Amino acid sequence: MSEATTRSKIRESIEPFPHTPRYPTGWGGDLTFEEIAECLSPMMANKLKRFGNYGQDIPDSIQTGLMRLWMRLVEDPNLLADVGIFGAMWRALAISKSTTLQKQNKKYLPFTDIEGELALDVDEYGIPGYSSPTAWQKSSERWAPWATKIDFRLDITDAIHAIAEEYADDIKELVALYILTTSVDSKAALEAHNLAHSMVYERMTAIKHRLQRILKEYEPMIQPRTWQERLDAGEIEPYLQVVEHYSDRPLALFAIYTLTTKAKVKKFARDEKEHKMIFYYRKKIKKKLAIAYCCVA
16 A cells, blocks of 8 residues: 555544534623633622632632533534523522522531531530420520420410419409410400400500510511522522522513612513513512412512
């Protein structure tokens, strides 16, 4: 075989380097996935920090979200063709499994972290059978939640005993206290002591107000009622579920973004039709978020 023939065969067997695929996007034209990831990663990191993720969970969530986004782009290269950068970010966040990591962290919180980072007594924190770590976080004292609840019961008992001793010689007051603090049938209690309704119920109101003053420190905290308040408080899973539900509708994602930021609708609407559609989605998504958070809109 001649040298020229050998060279010719070698040239024929050489294949060109594979072409790097480019994907059409709604914000930067045709981009490689590396360029898409470079655009989205900082934005995703900021959002994840706001949602309460921290440490290694942030890069892990970004990697998961981008990997799954890439898999969808391989199946549908035009997936982001009409999607803006914010819409692409929300799509990646919705499939990033960030809430799964948060659940795992809460479920498998090691005592070494509790003791080392939070300076808590792990023996008291870890006593099971009476409450949960969430209840501990909401308790007013910084010891085991079961101890807080026992204190609460003891304080109620002391308050009732104090009022009972004060009214020891007044049967009307004692019956009022009895009806108020037990599950006894009020009509039966009144008939047993031959007392009129009006004679006791006025005293019940006074005793109730007095107990409220004595136990004022246990007055329950007002829970956030709107989905906005609960989202700001760090409850993001219902929110991301709604985002994922609308992940294939760019205008809906714009609507979500305007609902959760100070961004204006006109920034995303290219014409009057899109302007109306975004407002349409805003109304639907408000109801959807309210349902997801089981609260008022």
